[in-house]
Amino acid sequence: MVDVEIPLLVQPLVILLSTAVLTPLIDIVGKQAKAEKIRDIFAIAGFVAAFYSLINLHSAISSAGPQTYVLGTFGVPAGGVQLTADLLSVYMALIFCGIGLLVAIYSVRYMEVDSGLDKYYALLLTLVAGMIGVAFSGDFFNLYVFWEIMCISSYTLVSFRKYRWEPVEAGFKYLVMSTVGSLLALYAISLLYGYTGTVNLKQLSTIISSGQISASPLSLYFTIGMIITGFGVTASMVPLHTWLPDAHPAAPSSISAMLSGVVIKTGVYAICRSLFTIFSPASFDYGTVLMIFGILTMTVANLMALMQRDIKRLLAYSSIVNIGYILTGVGIGGYALSHYPSPKLATPIAVFALMGAMFHVLNHAVGKGLLFLCSGCFVHEAKTRDIPELEGIGRKMTWTGTSFSIGLLALAGVPPLSGFWSKLFIILAGFSIPEDSFMKFISILVVLNSIFAASYYLWLMQRIMLKEPKPKIANAVEAPASMLLPIVILAALTIVIGIWPGAIIGLAESAGRVLLGG
């Protein structure tokens, strides 16, 4: 036993970051002992330990309420570095860490042809640590630091295969757009600091809702706009999405699964957390903006997805579509709260919409992680990302192909798979006030987009699974077991969540309630 007791809240971060530091050292030892895989197993063990501590943290929070930890002796009044975990943060952190664990298992065989794997695992660990840190941040400054940890690791991972031109170009594009975005968000934070004198989320919320600030509502709306724009670059909202369809195909497939499954969700999380905590949705009408951007995001991305020949590019555009659903869900919640003052009417609708959005975060993380990992197997065998050349490969690789179809059906929203429920909640929340024609219009657009998306998912499934295999891929064989394991786990998860959604709905609902103040 170690004497020093690390608080439960800090444990996952400490585990992940110390594993990241130790992985290169373990790699040196492993190379001398002629056992290079020790490094992979060590990184996976780090993820398992972090996941276990997150489960402990979740049970501690659900019995004893949110936990707070102030790092250092700087003291609370000036802000300090405050880590806070409530049910929403721990829900997101569990998704991040779970996908990270599965991706690490997948990478053992998928990445074995590459060199520099000690750095790969170290960066993967810091990426997950950064995301969990964003989820646990109780103040804006801490959030920004962890945000940049996450961003810098993901730039490096996107351009990991630097001997090819595509990752380098995509990495540079991603770096420029995302850095400017985060700096805009930091500028918004500095303005808020100027108005209030603090960066702590709770204190900001108290000061702004009490109305004791010199800033006019217009300048607060300017700050809201900067926050949405800044974090929206990483969340890939439509006018700011152009980095994503380049970065996702260029990255190794395991990293595409990470980026698409969880990194862009961190952007959505940062938008929701900062807006809903600081600016009460009853007095600031950002719900409408989020709703309009959500619809724009899903419509544009759907149209673009239909034109793609590259399988990973198509999946990348479909990630943008799903971000659109989540943003619309969040937006419906904010809109209902700001346009219907009676809490008796608005709160249930907002809870329902946010629950749908949070549930969709999980479903899309699982489903899109699954699809990218499967497409990684296909690309690994066929050495091409071109859909016409990949036709029929699902018949050669039965397990991967079946899981791929399950993932496509789940994201298309076919009942009883998981994607059906979350889309249903978002759409039902939109239809819940029959008199409101704007909300009804938005929900009809969501329904139309979701049908449109289902059409190309089914089309992709038909080409991958049903067509006769081309001679070029006649030698394709099933992926090795350690690559199949995460795929099968994710596919099973989509089915299980779809058939017994009750437990996850409970988690998502409590997470959504946190955004509305408990």
Add this chain to the structure above:
Amino acid sequence: MYAAAASAAVIIGIYGVASKRNMLKTIIGIEIITSSVGLNFLALGSRGGIVDPLAQSIVVVSIAIGACVAAVALSIMINVFRHYGSLDLRKLRRLRW
């Protein structure tokens, strides 16, 4: 007044990122935005002769983060130069929409 200078510098930085063709100048644009956000924090952190240590510590850490971003950006730039023999962003248009 410092805050006004900071917001002007943010706009100059964004202009630099958006319009310059040379990768190095794009990176310089990013650095200008980083410094001007720091300047904004410092300007808003001192009111009535009292200097808030919170703003100072934020700026120090954000300078460190800016250095990390610049390091990654420059290393990507070196790799671009190895592939293309040029730093002109117009030559980097092989990515489709």
